[in-house]
Amino acid sequence: MPPSPGPRLLELRAVTMQFGGVTALGEVDLHVDQGEIAGLIGPNGAGKTTVFNVVTGVFHPTAGEIEFDGKSIVGKKRYQVTQAGVARTFQNIRLFPDMTALENVMVGADAHHGTSVPGAMLRLPRHRSEERHGRARAAELLELMGIPHRAEETARNLPYGDQRRVEIARALATDPKLLLLDEPAAGFNPREKRSLSDLIRKVRDSGYTILLIEHDMGLVMNICDRISVLDFGRKIAEGVPAEIQADERVINAYLGVVADA
Numbered sequence: 385m386p387p388s389p390g391p392r393l394l395e396l397r398a399v400t401m402q403f404g405g406v407t408a409l410g411e412v413d414l415h416v417d418q419g420e421i422a423g424l425i426g427p428n429g430a431g432k433t434t435v436f437n438v439v440t441g442v443f444h445p446t447a448g449e450i451e452f453d454g455k456s457i458v459g460k461k462r463y464q465v466t467q468a469g470v471a472r473t474f475q476n477i478r479l480f481p482d483m484t485a486l487e488n489v490m491v492g493a494d495a496h497h498g499t500s501v502p503g504a505m506l507r508l509p510r511h512r513s514e515e516r517h518g519r520a521r522a523a524e525l526l527e528l529m530g531i532p533h534r535a536e537e538t539a540r541n542l543p544y545g546d547q548r549r550v551e552i553a554r555a556l557a558t559d560p561k562l563l564l565l566d567e568p569a570a571g572f573n574p575r576e577k578r579s580l581s582d583l584i585r586k587v588r589d590s591g592y593t594i595l596l597i598e599h600d601m602g603l604v605m606n607i608c609d610r611i612s613v614l615d616f617g618r619k620i621a622e623g624v625p626a627e628i629q630a631d632e633r634v635i636n637a638y639l640g641v642v643a644d645a
């Protein structure tokens with residue numbers, strides 16, 4: 385755990401998100417401080433991905449306030465939230481399957497610089513120097529992810545775990561302050577999960593702040609500084625891992641279910 389929390393980076397206040405009659409989020413308060421690995425857990429359908437969607441501008445919340453880096457980001461478009469410094473990965477891998485690992489990461493950098501994705505795919509860089517910079521940065525990020533040797537491989541041919549790593553690299557290519565990871569260890573075996581834990585710590589230690597959605601409790605308890613728990617769209621607990629593991633409501637809503645599974 386870091387010695388003291390950094391300044392507030394992300395803050396949700398009383399955020400509500402309704403889809404028709406479904407309250408996916410009900411007056412949720414949530415925050416992430418700079419430099420921490422924050423965890424977001426809860427049963428299926430609890431509203432975890434919806435938190436990412438309202439933060440990144442995929443949905444505009446029905447009510448409530450969301451501040452990033454001291455400014456309101458409610459109502460901003462996705463690219464504006466990216467430019468403000470928030471990047472994410474998705475629960476289901478969304479790489480361009482026919483592009484190489486390096487090209488996929490470069491698309492992330494282009495999103496940051498404002499080059500269009502079709503332009504990037506057609507290799508129509510606005511400026512050659514930008515492309516050179518993007519390429520070098522993408523290679524660095526693949527190195528950080530431990531897969532520099534995969535740079536020229538086509539995404540669809542990569543092992544599943546490496547595809548997940550490329551996704552994280554692509555998110556980092558937008559040069560974010562905050563990285564949102566949606567179940568990055570889904571489908572991993574125990575060895576891959578350990579390796580991913582090390583990787584997430586390494587990413588944090590290299591200067592990023594992380595908000596992690598994850599169902600694997602071993603992984604969450606092991607790497608998160610602080611954890612928030614959602615159940616039916618409501619936050620039912622928040623605290624350091626030991627507090628969460630001992631919380632009656634969390635055990636009843638979630639941990640008990642996981643232990644029984």
Ligand SMILES: Nc1ncnc2c1ncn2[C@@H]1O[C@H](COP(=O)(O)OP(=O)(O)OP(=O)(O)O)[C@@H](O)[C@H]1O
Nearest residue numbers: 403406408426427428429430431432433434435475
């Ligand atoms: N675009 C949408 N339209 C309608 N309902 C939605 C939409 N997105 C999410 N929901 C609903 O909101 C609730 C929360 O969904 P969400 O995907 O955020 O859950 P989650 O905690 O990420 O679950 P999981 O662990 O299964 O990924 C669910 O009832 C879901 O059906």
Ligand SMILES: [Mg+2]
Nearest residue numbers: 432433434475
């Ligand atoms: Mg989800």
